[in-house]
Amino acid sequence: MCLVLALAARSACAFEDARQNAAVDLMRRCEAVLWEEKLRRVPDFDVRLDPDRTGLVGEEFTALATTPGSWHDKRAAAQPEMAGALAGYLIRAGVREGDWIGINATSSYPGFTMAALCAARTLKLNTVFVLSYGASMYGGTLPQFTVPVMLDALRERGVMDVKIDALTPGGMDDRMRRNVLDEDVLPLVRRLMSERRETCMIPADLRMSMAFRQMLFAAKPITAFISCGGSWLSLGRSMEEGAVLPHGLIMPPWPVKPKTWDRGLIMDFLEKGVPCIHLLFTKGVCRDWDLPHGTGPEPNF
Numbered sequence: 681m682c683l684v685l686a687l688a689a690r691s692a693c694a695f696e697d698a699r700q701n702a703a704v705d706l707m708r709r710c711e712a713v714l715w716e717e718k719l720r721r722v723p724d725f726d727v728r729l730d731p732d733r734t735g736l737v738g739e740e741f742t743a744l745a746t747t748p749g750s751w752h753d754k755r756a757a758a759q760p761e762m763a764g765a766l767a768g769y770l771i772r773a774g775v776r777e778g779d780w781i782g783i784n785a786t787s788s789y790p791g792f793t794m795a796a797l798c799a800a801r802t803l804k805l806n807t808v809f810v811l812s813y814g815a816s817m818y819g820g821t822l823p824q825f826t827v828p829v830m831l832d833a834l835r836e837r838g839v840m841d842v843k844i845d846a847l848t849p850g851g852m853d854d855r856m857r858r859n860v861l862d863e864d865v866l867p868l869v870r871r872l873m874s875e876r877r878e879t880c881m882i883p884a885d886l887r888m889s890m891a892f893r894q895m896l897f898a899a900k901p902i903t904a905f906i907s908c909g910g911s912w913l914s915l916g917r918s919m920e921e922g923a924v925l926p927h928g929l930i931m932p933p934w935p936v937k938p939k940t941w942d943r944g945l946i947m948d949f950l951e952k953g954v955p956c957i958h959l960l961f962t963k964g965v966c967r968d969w970d971l972p973h974g975t976g977p978e979p980n981f
Contacts, residue, residue, distance in 0.1 A: 695764045695767075695768065695969075697767070697768065697771060699767055699771065699802055699803060700763075700764035700765075700767040700771075701764060702767075702802045703763035703766065703767040703795075703798045703799045703801075703802040703803075704760045704761050704763050704764040706763060706798040706801060706802055706839075707760040707762070707763035707794060707795060707798040708760040709839055710794060710798065710834055710840060711733070711734045711735055711736065711758070711794075713735075713833055713834055713837045713839055714734065714735025714736060714833060715730075715733040715734065715735040716735075717735065717825070717830070717833040718822075721824045721825050721829070722822055722824050722825055725739075725822070726739070726981055728979070728981050729751070729979065729981065730755075730758075731755075732755065732758065732759065734755075734758040734759075734760075734791065735825075735830065736754075736757075736758035736790040736791045736794060736820075736830075737751070737754050737755055737758055737790075737791075737818055737819075738754070738790075738815065738817075738818055738819050738820055738821035738822050738825075739817075739818070739821050739822060740818060741817070741860060741861060742821040742822060742823065742859075743823055743859055743861070743865045743868050744787065744813055744815050744820070744821045744822070744823055744826070744859065744865065744868075745815060745816065745817050745819075745821045745859055745860045745861075746814040746815065746816065746850065746851040746852070746856065746858075746859050747788075747814075747816040747817070747860065748817055749788060749815075749816030749817035749818050749819055750817075750818070750962075750978065751979050752962075752974040752978075753789075753818075753962040753963075753973075754789065754790075754791065754818040754819055755791075755974060756962045756963075756966055756971065756972070756973040756974065757789045757791030757792045757795070757959075757962050757965075758790065758791030758794075759791070759971060759972070761969070761971050762791055762795035762965075762971065763794070763795040763799050763802070764799075764969070765795065765968065765971065766792075766795045766798070766799035766906075766957070766959075767798075767799035767802055767803060768969065769799075769928060769957045770799055770800070770803055770904060770957070771803070772929055773903075773904045773929060773931070773955035773957070774903075774904075774955070775803065775904050776903075777803065777804040777805070778805070778806065779805050779806065779901075779904070780805070780806045780808060780900040780901055780902050780903060781800060781805050781807055781808075781902060781903060781904045781905065781906060782807075782808045782810075782897045782900075782902045782904075782905040782906065782945075782949070783796055783797070783800075783807055783808070783810070783905075783906045783908065784810050784893060784905070784906070784907050784908070784911060784913060784945055785809070785810070785811050785812070785827075785906075785907075785908035785909060785911075786811075786812050786814055786816075786819075786908065786909030786910065786911050787811070787813055787814060787820030787821075787826065787827045787850065787909075788814070788815045788816040788819040788820070788909035788910065789819055789908050789909050789959065789960075789962075790819060790820045790830065792908040792959040793811070793827060793908045794830075796906045796908060796957075796959070797809070797840065797842050798840070801840055801842075807842075807845075808845050808896055808897055808899070808900050808902065809842065809843065809844055809845050810844075810845055810846045810847075810848070810896060810897075811827060811828065811844050811846070811847055812847070812848045812849060812850030812851075812854060812911065813826060813827075813847070813848075813849055813850045813851075813856065813869050813872065814849060814851035814856055815850070816909075816910070817860065819909075823868060823872065826872060828844060828847065828872075828876060828878070831844065843878075845878070845879065845896055846879045846881060846892070846893075846896060847873060847876060847878050847879070847880045848880070848881050848882070848883065848889060848892075849866065849869045849882055850911070853883075853885055853886045853889075854883050854886055854889040854912075854913065855882065855885075856869050866882070869882075886912065886913070886942065887941055887942070889913060890913055890941055890942065890945075893913060894945070894948065897945070902954055903954065903955075904955045904956070905945065905946065905949040905954055905956045905957070906956075906957045906959065907945065907946055907956065907957070907958055907959060907960075908959045909959070909960060910960050912942075912944070913944065913945060914944055914945045914946055914958075915944045915946060915958075915960075916937070916942060916944030916946075916947060917943075917944075918942075925946060925958050926958065926964075927958055927959075927965055927968075928957060928959075928964060928965050928968050929955060929956075929957050930946070930950065930955065930956045930957070930958055931955050932951075932953045932954065932955065933950075933953075934950045936950050936951045939951070
């Protein structure tokens with residue numbers, strides 16, 4: 681409990697660049713709306729899971745939880761200062777106002793995704809944004825309050841208007857084959873998609889999903905690429921090789937794997953000379969920007 685309180689009571693982080701601080705302010709405004717909306721849509725949500733009231737931390741076991749995940753990581757990714765960190769990475773990557781960036785996100789880290797979107801908005805960047813529903817534990821795991829629904833709330837309240845360019849199921853082979861409860865949840869994902877106006881695609885296999893994303897990103901002159909979560913599509917199908925990628929900003933030139941369809945979007949972009957931001961190893965990202973990260977056992981509420 682002391683660790684929980686310590687993170688909740690952290691002092692505000694002031695960045696040197698005013699644009700980073702503006703991104704923090706925007707994410708803080710987003711979280712105020714999301715917390716209110718989450719309690720309205722999920723009245724039985726255990727508020728102890730999200731003591732910072734971000735609206736971005738989910739439950740452990742739900743139909744959309746596809747893999748294990750760390751509560752401490754999800755809390756750390758959801759702190760408003762993470763938007764300042766993302767703005768900092770993008771500034772270091774050399775982006776300029778009006779540039780296009782690519783974002784490929786699972787729903788595992790709503791905090792990272794929201795931070796990336798807030799940073800892009802603050803820096804006046806255009807986005808090609810592809811999102812999948814699958815999430816690790818404590819991420820965007822609530823069917824009543826998915827990441828697309830979060831973005832709906834922000835648009836309706838006039839805080840931030842984000843276009844999702846495409847939605848896919850996520851999970852194994854990007855077809856949500858099984859969740860942590862060993863359930864077939866593709867019918868649920870189909871229902872969620874039926875309620876959306878965005879382009880939704882259920883691929884026949886991972887190769888089709890990769891080709892779909894490559895096509896979307898190739899349509900714009902991408903100057904930086906952000907990967908949120910541990911998607912095979914970003915890191916490559918061989919997770920052992922993906923796991924050795926450095927966290928945070930990866931600047932080209934970088935040694936890349938031989939070109940194969942399943943080596944991952946990060947490798948594709950690095951080969952093209954495009955800087956990449958790898959958001960999975962939360963402790964490393966926090967360390968880069970001197971942000972707090974909780975420790976200790978996972979919650980047992």
